[in-house]
Amino acid sequence: MTSADLVVVGAGVVGAASAYFASLAGVRVVVVDRGAIAGGTSSAGEGNVLVSDKEAGPELDLALYSQRVWREELAEHADLWEFEAKGGLIIAASEQSVASLRDLAVRQRRCGVEVRDVARTELRDYEPHLSTELAGGAFYPQDAQVQPMLVAAQLLRLARERGAQVRTRTEVTGFLRDGTRVTGVRTTGGDISAGAVLNAAGTWAGGVAGLAGVRVPVLPRRGFVLVTQPMPPRTIRHKVYAAEYVGDVASSDAALQTSPVVEGTASGTILVGASRERVGFDRTVSVTAISTLAAKAIALFPMLREVHAMRTYLGFRPYCPDHLPVIGPDPRAPGLWHACGHEGAGIGLSAGTGRLIAQALVGERPDLDLTPFAPDRFADAEEEPR
Numbered sequence: 001m002t003s004a005d006l007v008v009v010g011a012g013v014v015g016a017a018s019a020y021f022a023s024l025a026g027v028r029v030v031v032v033d034r035g036a037i038a039g040g041t042s043s044a045g046e047g048n049v050l051v052s053d054k055e056a057g058p059e060l061d062l063a064l065y066s067q068r069v070w071r072e073e074l075a076e077h078a079d080l081w082e083f084e085a086k087g088g089l090i091i092a093a094s095e096q097s098v099a100s101l102r103d104l105a106v107r108q109r110r111c112g113v114e115v116r117d118v119a120r121t122e123l124r125d126y127e128p129h130l131s132t133e134l135a136g137g138a139f140y141p142q143d144a145q146v147q148p149m150l151v152a153a154q155l156l157r158l159a160r161e162r163g164a165q166v167r168t169r170t171e172v173t174g175f176l177r178d179g180t181r182v183t184g185v186r187t188t189g190g191d192i193s194a195g196a197v198l199n200a201a202g203t204w205a206g207g208v209a210g211l212a213g214v215r216v217p218v219l220p221r222r223g224f225v226l227v228t229q230p231m232p233p234r235t236i237r238h239k240v241y242a243a244e245y246v247g248d249v250a251s252s253d254a255a256l257q258t259s260p261v262v263e264g265t266a267s268g269t270i271l272v273g274a275s276r277e278r279v280g281f282d283r284t285v286s287v288t289a290i291s292t293l294a295a296k297a298i299a300l301f302p303m304l305r306e307v308h309a310m311r312t313y314l315g316f317r318p319y320c321p322d323h324l325p326v327i328g329p330d331p332r333a334p335g336l337w338h339a340c341g342h343e344g345a346g347i348g349l350s351a352g353t354g355r356l357i358a359q360a361l362v363g364e365r366p367d368l369d370l371t372p373f374a375p376d377r378f379a380d381a382e383e384e385p386r
Helices: 013-024 058-073 075-081 095-109 120-126 148-161 202-211 244-250 287-300 302-306 343-361
Strands: 002-009 029-032 088-092 116-119 136-140 165-167 172-178 181-187 190-199 219-228 239-242 257-264 270-276 309-319 326-329 336-340
Touching: 002 013, 002 181, 013 029, 013 148, 013 336, 013 343, 029 148, 029 190, 058 075, 058 343, 075 148, 088 095, 088 120, 095 136, 116 120, 120 136, 148 165, 148 343, 172 190, 172 202, 190 202, 202 219, 202 309, 202 336, 219 287, 219 343, 239 287, 257 287, 270 287, 287 302, 309 343, 326 343, 336 343
Parallel strands: 002 029, 002 190, 029 165, 088 239, 190 336
Antiparallel strands: 088 136, 116 136, 172 181, 181 190, 219 270, 219 309, 239 257, 257 270, 326 336
């Protein structure tokens, strides 16, 4: 039987960041995943590293902390995952929406977010191809973008250089126990004993938690992304999205929601999102969702009407009912830890989450209070469908 100090269940971005920082702290780590590296949510997102879409509160605190980790502790590796400090531009289509943006900015500034109010006449200074029918906006210089599959692959490579093991195609089928304490995992590749097990299984985190007899209500929330033909450099200069995106992120509605999110990539392609709906793990391509995204993106950037879409892809965000991730030790099953439920913010929040998990694992006081993210906060909550 293999032994380790920590078994990380999940080789996505959150699991990779946790494995990297734990290895950096001298922890012996084994990462297991039933599929491939970044084979789940991490392979189906846009790579958002955002503060702009978050209201004041614990998630924004975590986003600001993660920004620091991305830009300071991980700065030397930034080129490995195409970290681009491009900034985010939120667009308002009406004066009422502009007023709401200004109110949001006031609350965010109090927390340390950098925001610049953008007048209607200034919008095209930021994005020359924007529609002239828009009312105003707000610019967030701290917003950035990464290539998420590269983040997962490179962080795991760096962790392996520090002694970590990574085992793909290895599914966790149960937990080793000593009384109530979790002492390792049973997998399709054999048992692994460990002082701690970290559940970083993304949209499958609820199922992994269930194997240990605890409830963590992580649910899949489906989303689509369109990818255009390559365009000239800086055709779209920033991450650009409509103001209603902020409300959609915070919504608990299970029905389809679409709000335009448009940004360029290092390869020249333009990514168009974002949709949200709770349909379980249904992978059916929704023509309604895709066509609505395209129409709304064209309303922001009329020139996209003449641009070909090469492909579309879908993924599932790990959604929690209270819109906060689950981070930290689980008192219901000592030895079991969680880092999951980040929904669409997992790429950006992964750096801070991994750093905090590593600090707590080695007995340090985490830089951020983990209480709001406690795994047992759902103990008395009513089960949600799908």
